[in-house]
Amino acid sequence: MAAITMYELPGCPYCAKVRSKLDELELEYETIEVPRSHGERTEVEEVSGQTGVPVITDEDNGVDGMHESDDIVEYLEETYA
Template identity: 60%
Template sequence: MLELYSLSGCPYCAKVESKLEALGLDYERHEVPRRRTNRSTVEEVSGQRGVPVLVDTENGVTGMPESDDIVAYLDRIYG
């Protein structure tokens, strides 16, 4: 199961969501608070408070940040 920590209106998050949809992948989306100081859940998962963050437990990914890295990963593993 793929999980994406994301924020509405975030262009980097939208880029990852577009890739997930283009690949036809099911994922659970977690909307994070707009204020970075309120993103403790994201920090617990990835060690930082920025989004997007991908979790892919089947492949041992516990909290991948950076939209370009996530898109490249999705292409490599699921593309």
Template identity: 60%
Template sequence: MSDLVLYEVGGCPFCIRVRNKLEELDLEYESVMVPRSHANRTEVKEISGQTGVPVLVDEEHDVHGMPESTDIIAYLEETYGDGANR
């Protein structure tokens, strides 16, 4: 199991942006597909406090439910991109 877990919904453009960044950085991650209905996204709510996706978990860096694709992409660049202290 990877330290990176992405909670997502199929076809979500924001999720696709995050997946593309993960692939660009050649990072292994686990994808967890969640229900389309916000009312049924209890796991996402427990992790991040909200029901929107994408949500990223990075156990290695104590990130336990980061929402918002722009924040996730910036975090991935800063943590795993060129010049990052790994």
């Protein structure tokens, strides 16, 4: 099982940005597709405290519910590049 989990919504450009970085760095990750309705995004809300995506968790580095695509990309570059 991958240490990194990404919560995403298909068609989300911010999610695509994070996915591209994960792929570029050749990282293994699991994806969880969230519902379109923010009111139904209980799983991602429990993890991150908010309902927006993308959100990642990284068990190996103690990251629980990081959001904001720019912050995630910066984290991935600093940690795995």
